[in-house]
Amino acid sequence: MARRDVAIVATAQRPNEVGSTLTSVELILPVINDVIAKVGIERQKIGFWCHGSCDYMSGQPFSFVAAVDAIGAWPPIVESHVEGDGALALYEAWVKIQTGECDVALVFSNGKTTSGPIDRILNLQADPYMVTPLWPGFDSLAALQARACLDAGVLSEADMAEVAARSYRDALNNPIAYAKENVTAEQLLARPYTTAPLRAHDCGVPVDGANAIILAAGDAARSLAERPAWIRGIDHRIDTQRLGARSMTESSSAAIAAAKAGVGDDRIDIAELHAPYTHQEILLRRAMNLGEGTHVNPSGGALVSNPAMAAGLARFAEAAESVFSGSADRVLAHCTSGPMLQQNLVCVMEGE
Amino acid sequence: MSEADGIMRLRQPISVTYNWSAGPNATSHLNGLLDGTLVGKRCPGCSLVYFPPRNGVCPKCARILGDDVVVGPRGTITTFCVVNVPFLGQKIKLPYVAAQILLDGADISMQHLIQECEAADVRIGMRVEPVWKDRSEWGPSLENIAHFRPTGEPDRDMGVEAGAS
Numbered sequence: 414m415a416r417r418d419v420a421i422v423a424t425a426q427r428p429n430e431v432g433s434t435l436t437s438v439e440l441i442l443p444v445i446n447d448v449i450a451k452v453g454i455e456r457q458k459i460g461f462w463c464h465g466s467c468d469y470m471s472g473q474p475f476s477f478v479a480a481v482d483a484i485g486a487w488p489p490i491v492e493s494h495v496e497g498d499g500a501l502a503l504y505e506a507w508v509k510i511q512t513g514e515c516d517v518a519l520v521f522s523n524g525k526t527t528s529g530p531i532d533r534i535l536n537l538q539a540d541p542y543m544v545t546p547l548w549p550g551f552d553s554l555a556a557l558q559a560r561a562c563l564d565a566g567v568l569s570e571a572d573m574a575e576v577a578a579r580s581y582r583d584a585l586n587n588p589i590a591y592a593k594e595n596v597t598a599e600q601l602l603a604r605p606y607t608t609a610p611l612r613a614h615d616c617g618v619p620v621d622g623a624n625a626i627i628l629a630a631g632d633a634a635r636s637l638a639e640r641p642a643w644i645r646g647i648d649h650r651i652d653t654q655r656l657g658a659r660s661m662t663e664s665s666s667a668a669i670a671a672a673k674a675g676v677g678d679d680r681i682d683i684a685e686l687h688a689p690y691t692h693q694e695i696l697l698r699r700a701m702n703l704g705e706g707t708h709v710n711p712s713g714g715a716l717v718s719n720p721a722m723a724a725g726l727a728r729f730a731e732a733a734e735s736v737f738s739g740s741a742d743r744v745l746a747h748c749t750s751g752p753m754l755q756q757n758l759v760c761v762m763e764g765e
Numbered sequence: 766m767s768e769a770d771g772i773m774r775l776r777q778p779i780s781v782t783y784n785w786s787a788g789p790n791a792t793s794h795l796n797g798l799l800d801g802t803l804v805g806k807r808c809p810g811c812s813l814v815y816f817p818p819r820n821g822v823c824p825k826c827a828r829i830l831g832d833d834v835v836v837g838p839r840g841t842i843t844t845f846c847v848v849n850v851p852f853l854g855q856k857i858k859l860p861y862v863a864a865q866i867l868l869d870g871a872d873i874s875m876q877h878l879i880q881e882c883e884a885a886d887v888r889i890g891m892r893v894e895p896v897w898k899d900r901s902e903w904g905p906s907l908e909n910i911a912h913f914r915p916t917g918e919p920d921r922d923m924g925v926e927a928g929a930s
Contacts, residue, residue, distance in 0.1 A: 432784075434788065435786065439788050439822065442822050442828075443829075456827075471785075482819060483822055484827060548779065
């Protein structure tokens, strides 16, 4: 079967914040209405709705069902939920469009990351078996990974600080970014360790956020957007969940996903990498062979605002917006999931 | 340590504490309960009054709910279930009735207990009123209402044929 051309035609994101007093449904509803208003489509024309979130974050089983209230599900709709980042829900929606069952899909995600100890919550969600009863949080595991990389000479603390300084400076131009600062790597290196060898700037800032994206196929996409961001390749790969059986100094799943998505076929203008830790951005750049000509995370990335379960879809939104505006022609969007870059979804998009 | 098989067993209690937020729309509802007032919310789109105000949005219109609306306290039973089966943790004497009650002025029903009458006498259309617990036991919860009881008013016509209930 020939692959259908599918594009992102609109995006909407909430400004990232800490300590939101809204319910998840109240958080989501305005971004869904926003993204629909941007393309001016009737709700009934949306053939598939797909949601990414994590019930552990609200501490309520089946809390994702409440999100259907934000959709306006009358008359009845076709919808699905992914217990994970919204970028994985986007992948499901892309597959749904490939089956020919619909032409237009709306994907959304939300994360009230600051309503609980996210480090512990994600560990309980993602790993009930492999490292019990130690319950190492994501920060601790990332610190082990960073330590392995430093010891192997793969990168230095100064390299990591460079990533953070660039991200914090780029975030100054992003109105919805949470953390932003005109800072240099030297200044950051003078700050204390939080989880050695990680400093505060090495770890993505947990925030509350929500976002939504509309995908459309072929002519539907052309009618909804002036310059759609066409998905040329998309691939999702997973490393073993046995942490001891993985190489800590490289990301093989990211490398395979990037190759399958066609990253190396041509230059990449902008890469929005979902790297919640500074050293992980370096590992990802290396795994995907991204060179000097690629601007990584002009939005500031997940380091400056990391709404868990929405930070990956945010990368897709940022990358697509750069195609809409014409500031880039060929872009990469990436999402990771699980500790130490366990899962990697890579997507290449192009303008026409 | 089990002496029989030499397998070590650990008890590892774990817990997570959340700062759960009711959201601005449910907050007026919960504050109302602290005060003994039943506060719902009206959808600015379809005008339906939600009690309780769910997650603060109208699921039909996908709009944030609007004005507070005081509803009840009396209401009408729209459907019910007689509970005869004992289960773990049961607090109420069998048989008892769990009913959906449409409070006066509200457009969606809520579930509560019916007491102070025989289970066999409960019917669709029956008018009921809340019986509040002692004020010292109140919190931001519908459990401030111990149960509902019949008011003795004539039944409301719920469009159900005779005998159907």
